[in-house]
Amino acid sequence: MKLLARLAVAGALLASSAAPAYAEPITGAGSSFAFPIIGKWAQSYRVAKSDGAEMTPLDIGVDYEPIGSLGGEVRVTQRAADFGTSDRPLSSEELQRSALIQFPIVMGGIVPVVNLDGVGPGQIRFTGALLADIYLGKIKLWSDPAIKAANPELKLPDAPISVIYRADGSGTSFNWTDYLAKASPEWRGKIGVNTQVAWPVGKGAERSQGVTDAVKRTKNAIGYVEFGQVVRAGLAYAQVQNKAGVFVKPDPASFTAAAASAEWAQAKDFGLMLTDAPGADAYPIVATTFALVPKPRTRRTQDVLDFFRLSFESGAADATALGYVPLPGTLVKQVKDYWAAGMKTDS
Structure with a gap:
């Protein structure tokens, strides 16, 4: 069943002339x-x-x-x-x-989310290379040594990783794949950056809500969703290593730090990407x-x-x-x- 959200708000706003009588949103x-x-x-x-x-x-x-x-x-x-x-x-x-x-x-912010027993919000950590290798299908188990090396304090299951991705044409996926391409030459060469790509592994879900629901109901899953929706859904989100080598927790402060580097005045038609922004406090997937x-x-x-x-x-x-x-x-x-x-x- 397709989601149709209708938002009714007040109509025309014109300061300089009287509005004609029409009732079309x-x-x-x-x-x-x-x-x-x-x-x-x-x-x-x-x-x-x-x-x-x-x-x-x-x-x-x-x-x-x-x-x-x-x-x-x-x-x-x-x-x-x-x-x-x-x-x-x-x-x-x-x-x-x-x-x-x-x-x-x-x-x-776009944040990795997981459904792992005993792992709460902000407890698990990923590098960009780790996320790329998971979505490439090169890292298949939560017990993989590369994941353990980034998370020595966590007890992770010896279980397959269930990868969830956006199946529809998604700007969230565009920014996610743009970050993975910056973190992994292999991702850039094999998969690339787009609103829709040929995902090597995993299962697709429609829209942000679909990814949220799929991760919530799938044990040992990983996905990626907009931060505010993650918090409201109560999902466990990850810290991600930024360009300065710092593992950063996603929150409005770290998103603002990333946005601060944007040179909007220099960008024709505001054509800027904010992924992998510089700065020790910057979250890397904005x-x-x-x-x-x-x-x-x-x-x-x-x-x-x-x-x-x-x-x-x-x-x-x-x-x-x-x-x-x-x-x-x-x-x-x-x-x-x-x-x-x-x-x-x-x-």
Whole structure:
């Protein structure tokens, strides 16, 4: 059964002209990584736009489907949605070809999760090379000497590792495979980086919730999921060794440390990856969710930009509470300037 999440929020926001009487929600689709924060922002937007009214029509607002980054890219490119979200930055050539703008909306961590007896959150440790070898099928048992060497204090079972991966076109997978490719030349040469790859071993699950559920019900499993969803599900997450050789616990502070190295002003169309960031405190698998909005500026695209504008201005605390890193003020200004430069009015 496919998951369809409908988020009803208040409708059009225009400061300069009166809104026409229409009751069609703006539509969005894509990242399940960012679905929790988009859902929260949608609720806040509804409250803000109700302006104290006792009732707001439910058919006016935002209709968002967390179908995965690839699905979001396809929907907005085909103009089957008013905006898409993706955890993969599109190239400037792709954006130009599809007449889209792209901007970051939130950042967060992707963490390895395990289902092992006696192993709690933050207790097991992995290097990037270990994770690559597990997902390559080269390390098959939890009792492998390489895993024991990184975890001498843990009692790990002499049992096969059950590998779980995202089966759908996923920006989470894009960032995961990008990190594995940076940690392992063999991974880069044999598997590569993409939203979907030919996984050598394991079983696939649809969307973030599917991976979460598969790991929870599978003894001796390993998977990868967005940090906030992991915490809310009560899964045991791992520390991961970063570029400085430090095993780092995933949390908003270590994600912020990784994000601090990003030179957004130098990146055309904000096309940056944050995996394997420098710094002793930086968590190495940090992803950015990007919004994709069609050009030119129309009534509906203006509604989309107004939704994200309000979210940036009043939703940073919500992002932090859910385990994400909100955009810093300087980056929000860059995004707004980018809107002004890239979105001409459809006259």
